[in-house]
Amino acid sequence: MANALNTAIGRINSTASTPLALTTDQAGYDAKYGTYLKLFSGELFKGFQTNTIARDLVTKRTLKNGKSLQFIYTGRMSAAYHTPGTPILGTENALPVAEKTIQMDDLLISSAFVYDLDETLAHYDLRGEISKKIGFALAEKYDRLIFRAITRGARKASPVSATNKVEPGGTQVQVGGGSDAQDALNGGHLVSAFYDAAAALDEKGVSSEGRCGVISPRQYYALINDVSSGVISNGLVNRDVQGSALQSGQGIIEIAGIKIYKSMNIPFLGKYGTDPAQNTSASNDNAGSFVGQAMDDMDAAANGGTPGGGQKTTNNYGTAAKFANSCGLIFQKEAAGVVEAIGPSVQVTSGDVSVVYQGDVILGRLAMGADFLNPAAAVELVAGVDVSSNWNDTAVSNASFT
Helix, strand or coil, rough: CCCCCCEECCCHHHCCCCCCCCCHHHHHHHHHHHHHHHHHHHHHHHHHHHCCCCCCCCCEECCCCEEEEEHHHHHHHCCCCCCEEECCCCCCCCCCCCEEEEECCEEEEEEEEEEEHHHHHCCCHHHHHHHHHHHHHHHHHHHHHHHHHHHHHHCCCCCEECCCCCCCCCCCEEEECCCCCCHHHHHHHHHHHHHHHHHHHHHCCCCCCEEEEEHHHHHHHHHHHHHHCCCCCCHHEECCCCHHHHCCCCCEEEEEEEEEEEECCCCECCCECCCCHHHHCHHHHHCCCCCECCCCCCCCCCHHHCCCCHHHHCCCCCCCHHHEEEEEEEEEEHEEEEEEEEEEEEEEHHHHHHHHHHEEEEEEEEEEEEEECCCHHHEEEEECCCCCCCCCCCCCCCCCCC
């Protein structure tokens, strides 16, 4: 794949003078593979957009001609009465400012080899299906990195400091009141946690515009099941929305003005999505490998000082152990930022490479980096641990991030 170019690979040798030339009609050759790229790009982007929710919920910027981007974060200002005869210099209530730099991680790729004979014998659009699944894979990684960054922010102090001023940091809210992680799946406890989180965001001066919550599918369905059965007031649901729309998990339910989404990419009790072992109602027959997928370590300290270690990430996304009690996120757009140098795109081999290998490689790629911005705009839901005392102390294994 070292030959993966923006154009169809192998084109430089596709002339009549070379033994491996595919055609003497360069225009026809270009048109053929140009059409392929458009079709595969469409399928990949459709798959990506269908499966990512975080991209539109945080602050996103495009990077050109650089390795990082700076985001500015400003603190709070105050007002005071003017004393007659004293100069106004603009220093009494100077705006506290901090700068956040988000760097690019290494190129993220997903690829598959399509054997010509397999494609010939298939009774379906093999390449289109593969392109779509590549989009799914990129979207999955994209959301996971952003959700880990927001979780990290929820445990951080404000990056802004000013004399005689207190700038708010992140928030953790416990779902339920005990040491049982099963509280994370209790609809009533979740509703209470959402109201608590909304109050915390209000108290920290976070805008109510763009607030959202992301929880696992089992948590989401526990909520709407309790709404349907009357355990929870149906006032949580938009009265204009009925039937299948309620099941979508795309911000239909609102609690305290917070739109709720479901995702299998949210850290949930040390795994992604839901671990059936944490839910007594889940059958072992339903415990596929895609359920409760293990989280990987993407932390600088855990990888010899290199963020991500073998993961090739420049930004710090934490170790798996630090998500052992995490069970959802509530945040506003300012909570995290994502930088994209290369958006989701596709490349396909062709020409000489296709002849030699009797098939093509379809490659999806994405270059991005994510990190928290304003900790005050991030709330982490936790279960099975008391956050009212010293849960954020470094002595607790899953507590504060480095």
